[in-house]
Amino acid sequence: MSSRIEQLIDEIEDYIDNCKYKAFSTDIIMVNKAEIDELLRELRLKTPEEIKQYQKIIVNKEAILNDAKKKAQELINDATIQTNELISEHQIMQQAYAQANEIVELATKQAQEILDSATTEANNVKTAAMQYTDDILANLENIIRHSIEVSTKDYNTMISNLNNIDNIVSSNRAELNPPSIEDEAIPATGEEESEKLDVI
Numbered sequence: 086m087s088s089r090i091e092q093l094i095d096e097i098e099d100y101i102d103n104c105k106y107k108a109f110s111t112d113i114i115m116v117n118k119a120e121i122d123e124l125l126r127e128l129r130l131k132t133p134e135e136i137k138q139y140q141k142i143i144v145n146k147e148a149i150l151n152d153a154k155k156k157a158q159e160l161i162n163d164a165t166i167q168t169n170e171l172i173s174e175h176q177i178m179q180q181a182y183a184q185a186n187e188i189v190e191l192a193t194k195q196a197q198e199i200l201d202s203a204t205t206e207a208n209n210v211k212t213a214a215m216q217y218t219d220d221i222l223a224n225l226e227n228i229i230r231h232s233i234e235v236s237t238k239d240y241n242t243m244i245s246n247l248n249n250i251d252n253i254v255s256s257n258r259a260e261l262n263p264p265s266i267e268d269e270a271i272p273a274t275g276e277e278e279s280e281k282l283d284v285i
Contacts, residue, residue, distance in 0.1 A: 090221050093128045097228055100124065113239060121232070128225065142214050146207030153203035157196025164188040 100121065104114040167188055171181025 088221075089131045090128065093124060093131060094221070094224055094228065097121070097124050097128070101231075107239075113242070114235065116235075132221070132225070136218055143211045146211060149203045149207050150200070153196075153199040156199055157192075160192035160196055161189070164192040 101114065101116070104116050107113040107115055164185070168181070168185030171185055
């Protein structure tokens with residue numbers, strides 16, 4: 086079962102894939118700021134929550150090790166009790182000593198195996214949790230960088246278009262009101278003004 090973070094990342098990717106391209110463009114898309122902000126807001130809220138869950142898994146490593154140590158100590162205690170019981174019997178003291186050593190050796194071996202297994206398992210859980218978290222953050226980092234690049238490109242394109250429009254407007258105004266040396270030198274009569282108005 087996938088986590089909510091993975092689901093949100095999938096939703097963001099699907100949303101980006103379904104966005105319409107900007108007119109006359111094959112790589113610039115138009116996004117609904119409110120929708121993408123809502124997805125990113127939920128992603129920011131869910132990321133710390135799931136990371137805490139992975140941290141709890143890592144903390145459980147200590148519980149696993151403590152449980153293994155407890156079991157090992159119980160085995161050693163049982164072995165010690167059996168050893169004391171065997172030694173207390175005079176007539177079988179030598180045999181009891183040998184058996185006690187075997188029991189202690191076996192208990193110690195089993196305890197070490199439990200500790201080794203628990204340590205390996207805990208380390209595997211920790212590594213997997215850290216890798217999973219890093220993968221999620223790397224994916225999120227790529228999405229954010231892509232969003233920044235797209236937004237920057239759109240902004241630069243808009244500024245360029247506005248500059249072009251400004252140049253066209255300035256040029257049109259200059260064509261509508263060209264400077265005239267004659268007009269500046271000789272004041273126009275009423276009849277000439279009327280002709281000019283008719284031409285316009």
